[in-house]
Amino acid sequence: xxxxxxxADIDAALANASTTRQLLFGAGVLGDTARLxxxxxxxxxxxxxxxxxxxxxxxxxxxxxLMAAGHPVAEPVIFPEVPTLRPDTRNVEQVRRAxxxxxxxxLPIAVGSGxxxxxxxRAAFEADLPYIVVGTAAxxxxxxxxxxxxxHEGVKQTFACPAPVAVIADLDVLCAAxxxxxxxxxxDLVGKxxxxxxxxxxxxxxxxxxxxxVWEMVQGPLRDMIADPARFQRGEPAAIEQLxxxxxxxxxxxxxxxxxxxxxxxxxxFSHLWEMRGLEHAGEFVSxxxxxxxxxxxxxxxxxxxxxxxxxxLDVDAAVANWPAWEAMAAGIRALDxxxxxxxxxxxxxRAKYVSPEDLRARLERLRARWPELRERLRAQLxxxxxxxxxxxxxxxxxxxxxxxxxxxxxxxxxxxxxLIRRRYTVYDVVYEAGVFGALVDELxxxxxxxxxxxxxxxxxx
Numbered sequence: 001x002x003x004x005x006x007x008a009d010i011d012a013a014l015a016n017a018s019t020t021r022q023l024l025f026g027a028g029v030l031g032d033t034a035r036l037x038x039x040x041x042x043x044x045x046x047x048x049x050x051x052x053x054x055x056x057x058x059x060x061x062x063x064x065x066l067m068a069a070g071h072p073v074a075e076p077v078i079f080p081e082v083p084t085l086r087p088d089t090r091n092v093e094q095v096r097r098a099x100x101x102x103x104x105x106x107l108p109i110a111v112g113s114g115x116x117x118x119x120x121x122r123a124a125f126e127a128d129l130p131y132i133v134v135g136t137a138a139x140x141x142x143x144x145x146x147x148x149x150x151x152h153e154g155v156k157q158t159f160a161c162p163a164p165v166a167v168i169a170d171l172d173v174l175c176a177a178x179x180x181x182x183x184x185x186x187x188d189l190v191g192k193x194x195x196x197x198x199x200x201x202x203x204x205x206x207x208x209x210x211x212x213x214v215w216e217m218v219q220g221p222l223r224d225m226i227a228d229p230a231r232f233q234r235g236e237p238a239a240i241e242q243l244x245x246x247x248x249x250x251x252x253x254x255x256x257x258x259x260x261x262x263x264x265x266x267x268x269x270f271s272h273l274w275e276m277r278g279l280e281h282a283g284e285f286v287s288x289x290x291x292x293x294x295x296x297x298x299x300x301x302x303x304x305x306x307x308x309x310x311x312x313x314l315d316v317d318a319a320v321a322n323w324p325a326w327e328a329m330a331a332g333i334r335a336l337d338x339x340x341x342x343x344x345x346x347x348x349x350x351r352a353k354y355v356s357p358e359d360l361r362a363r364l365e366r367l368r369a370r371w372p373e374l375r376e377r378l379r380a381q382l383x384x385x386x387x388x389x390x391x392x393x394x395x396x397x398x399x400x401x402x403x404x405x406x407x408x409x410x411x412x413x414x415x416x417x418x419x420l421i422r423r424r425y426t427v428y429d430v431v432y433e434a435g436v437f438g439a440l441v442d443e444l445x446x447x448x449x450x451x452x453x454x455x456x457x458x459x460x461x462x
Contacts, residue, residue, distance in 0.1 A: 002224045003220060003221040003223070003224045004221065004224070004242060005221050005225070005242060005245040005246060005249055009217075009221075009245075009249060010023055010245060010248060010249060010252075013217060013249050013252035013253070013256065014252065016252075016255075016256045017144070017163075017252045017255040017256060018146075018162070018163075018255040018256070018258070019146070019162045019163040019164070019165060019255060020144050020163050020164055020165060020166065020167060020251075020252065020255060021165060021166065022036060022040070022165070022166035022167070023166070023167045023168075023169075023248065024036050024166065024167070024168040024169070025167070025168070025169045025170075025171065025241075025244070026170070026171055027170065027171040027172050027237070028170060028171075028172060029168065029169070029170050029171075030058055030061045030062055030065065030134075030168070030170045030173070031061070031065050032065075033062050033065050033066065033134070033168055034065045034066045034068070034069035034071055035069070036132075036166060036168065037066060037071055037107065037109075037132065038069060038071050040165070040166065041107045041130075043072065044072070044104075044105060044106060044107045045072040045073060045074040045102065045104075045106045045107065046063075046066055046071060046072070046073050046074065046106070046107045046109050047074045047075070047076065047077065047098060047099060047106045047107065047108050047109065048062060048063055048073075048076040048077070048078075048109050048111055049076070049077045049078075049095055049098075049108055049109065049110050049111065049112075049116060049119065049120045049123075050076065050077075050078055050079070050110075050111040050112055050116060051078065051079040051080065051081055051085050051112060051116060052078060052079070052080055052081035053081045054111045054112035054113075054116060054136050055076070055078050055111060057111075057136050057173060057176075058111050058134055058136055058170065058173055059076065059078070059111040059134070062109065062111060062134055062168075063076065074102060074106055075098070077094070077095055077098045079091070079116075084284060084285070085115050085116070085119075086115070086151060086285075087114070087115045087118050087119060087148075087149060087150045087151055087156070088150065088151045088152075089122075089150050089151065089152045089159075091119050092119050092122045092123045092126070092150060093123075095108070095119055095120060095123035096123040096126050096127050099123060099124065099127040099129060100127050105129060106129065107129070107130070107131070107132065108120050108123065108124045108127075108129055108131040108132070109131065109132045109133070109134060110131060110132070110133040110134065110164070111133075111134045111136065112134075112136050113135060113136055113137045113139045113140060113143075113181065114139060114140050114142060114149075114287070114288060117133050117135075117142060117143060117148075117164075118142065118148035118149055118150060119148070119150075120133070121133075121148045121161050121162075121163070121164070122148040122150060122159050122161045124161070125160075125161035125162065126161075130164075130165045131164050131165070132164050132165060132166045132167070132168065133164045133166075133167055133168070134167075134168045134169070135167060135168070135169040135173075135174065135244075136173055136174070136177060137173075137174060137177035137178070137181040137182065137185070138174050138177065138181075138182055138185040138232075138240055138243045138244040138247060139177070139181040139182065139184045139185045139188075139287070139289060140184065140185055140188050140247065140287075140288055140289055141185075141188050141189070141247040141248070141250040141251045141263060142251065142288075143163075143164070143167050143169075143247065143248060143251055144163050144164070144167060144248050144250075144251025144252050144254075144255065145163060145250075145251040145254045145255075145260070145263070146160070146161065146162055146163050146254060146255060146260075147159065147160060147161060147260070148161050149275065149288070151278070153341065154278065154339070154341075155276050155277075155278075155339055155341040155342060155345075156272075156275040156276045156278065157276070157341075157345075158272075163251065163255060167248065169244060171237055171240065171241060171244075174240050174244055175235045175236075175237055175240050176235070179233055179235075179396055180287070180396065181287070182232050182233065182235070182240070182243070182396070183232070183233065183289070183290070183395055183396030183397050184287040184288065184289030184290055184397075185232075185243055185244075185247055185289055186226070186229055186232050186243065186289065186293070186392075186395040186396070186397060187287075187289035187290050187291075187292050187293025187294075187296075187392065187395065187397040188247065188288060188289035188292050188293070189222075189225060189226060189243065189246050189247060189250070189289075190226050190292075190293050190296055190388070190391065190392060190395070190397075191263075191264075191265075191267040191268065191271075191289075191292040191293065191295065191296045192218055192219070192222055192250065192262075192263060193222065193226075193296060193300075193381065193382060193383055193388070194265050194266055194267045194295075194296045194299040194300060194303070194382070194427075195261075195262070195263055195264055195265035195266075195267065195268070196215070196218070196219050196222075196265075196381050197265070197299075197303060197378050197381045197382050197427070198265030198266050198299075198424075198425070198426040198427055199215070199261055199262070199265065200374065200377050200378060200381060201374070201378070201425070201426070201427060201430055202261075202425045202426075204366075204367075204370050204373075204374045204377075205363055205366055205367060205370075205425070206366065207425045208259075208261060208425065211257055211262075213256075214253050214256055214257045214262050215262065217249055217250075217252070217253040217256070217262070218249070218250050218253050218262050218263065219381075221246065222246075225242060225243070225246040226391060227391075228394075229391055229392075229394045229395030229396075230394050230395070232395060232396075233394075233395065233396050250262070250263045251263070261424070264424070265299070265424065265426050265427075266295070266298075266299040266302075266418075266426035266427050266428055267292050267293075267295035267296040267298070267299045268292060268295065268422075269295070269418040269419065269421065269422050269424070269426060269428065270291065270294070270295035270298050270299070270414060270418045271288060271291035271292045271295050272418075272421055272422060273414055273417055273418045273421055274286065274291050274404070274406075274414070275288070275291065276339075276341075276342055276345070276421065277339070277342070279291070279404065279405060279406070280405060281403075281404050281405030282405070286404045286405065289397070290397055290398050290404060291404065293392050293395075293397040293398070293399075294392075294397070294398055294399065294400075294401070294403075294404060296388060296392075297385060297388060297389060297392070297399060298411075298414075298415075299426075299427060300382055300383065300384075300385045300388055301385050301444055301450040301451070302415075302427060302428075302431070302440060302441070302444065303378065303382055303427055304382075304384075304385055304450075305440040305443050305444060306427065306430070306431055306436075306440060307375055307378060307379060309436065309440075310371075311367060311368060311371040311375070311434065312368055312369075312371045312372055313368075314364060314367070314368050314371075314434055315435075316361060316364045316365055316368060318435065319360070319364055319433065319434055319435040320357050320360055320361045320364070322435055323357050323360050323433075326351065326354050329350060329354065330347055330350075330351070333346045333347055333350060333420060334347070336417075338417070342421065345421055346420035346421055349420065349421055349422050349423040350420055350423075352423040353423045353425065353429065355433075360433060363433065364433065364434060367430070367434070385450065408445070408451060411451065412441065412445055412451070415428075415437075415441045416437070416441075419432060419437075
């Protein structure tokens with residue numbers, strides 16, 4: 001039986017979420033915005049934050065609905081459509097100044113997807129204000145997620161801030177969104193497969209226990225959610241509704257858990273690395289969902305090499321003997337040719353997850369003892385990389401590094417770098433601690449390996 005996410009599922013998640021309490025969703029609901037806003041924040045002036053494109057798509061209608069209902073509306077903050085709005089902290093400051101310019105508290109209403117939402121989310125937090133978001137595309141799970149991904153001093157970082165108190169999304173608007181934005185949402189959703197596998201590893205090793213109710217929120221409907229991705233590209237209302245529900249419930253799972261673990265694993269480490277390095281293709285930032293989707297291929301390919309090995313026979317003594325002291329590991333990180341802020345981030349994150357040789361021995365012995373059972377759980381969780389690739393192609397997502405502006409050499413160099421930038425325990429840490437990281441990556445790029453034989457972008461797109 002197909003597992004659909006229902007409105008009852010969403011309402012149950014909202015009841016347990018830390019911040020978001022309301023979702024107004026359906027065809028033609030923009031006109032109902034005033035009802036929600038007036039009931040929740042009576043008399044508080046609304047400040048719409050949008051760019052010219054999202055204001056034309058939905059922002060103007062939201063503002064007119066509020067004015068028609070007699071709800072006070074302050075001057076909107078509208079960024080130009082050209083050049084493309086960047087998620088820069090300088091733009092956060094522009095929004096924050098507008099929010100605190102009046103005599104009393106206002107209600108920020110973000111109208112847009114990733115960038116507009118993140119700018120408003122952080123600005124509202126800095127101004128000590130709750131906010132509402134009006135979604136314009138089913139393009140990412142960040143509508144209901146805590147935190148904002150922003151560029152600061154040239155490096156993209158995640159800044160702490162709470163999720164919106166309410167989400168409004170008109171199904172007609174979502175269905176009319178550009179196909180690449182919908183594809184980006186699909187890529188973000190597909191990434192939950194490898195995120196789940198990484199959580200299984202962390203649970204088996206006693207690092208981060210599985211939370212069954214939260215796991216079920218995301219993983220329960222996931223297989224059915226990512227099946228038949230061509231339906232999303234066709235903009236079918238029932239399909240877009242399910243895609244949006246899948247993204248929304250993932251963000252709510254983050255709120256319920258208090259951690260991004262339910263939604264983010266090794267596939268996001270690649271995405272975060274490329275974001276922090278400011279990856280662009282054809283003069284534009286590559287969307288988060290596109291990087292996550294490709295990151296899921298990267299991680300799955302590595303998982304397949306790991307699962308082909310008999311870790312139950314791992315030489316724990318050799319792995320422990322080769323384990324570097326923290327001072328040596330830190331010296332290696334400082335010697336990297338990378339942005340200084342990335343070096344500092346890598347030192348901070350790696351120090352947080354560094355273990356002593358004694359603790360490493362205990363962890364690897366536990367891995368070796370539990371490997372037969374864990375390997376079967378991982379095989380059941382993961383999709384074969386060839387099948388995953390086909391799904392992403394059908395969903396309109398990139399599946400080769402060249403399609404997002406990376407060479408194969410840059411892709412290879414990303415494997416060790418991605419492991420360094422996040423303290424979350426994933427498959428990259430397992431293979432590194434077991435002493436097989438380099439060997440497995442070599443297999444992926446050797447003649448006959450996945451990245452040596454993967455089809456060219458032209459072949460994928462033809």
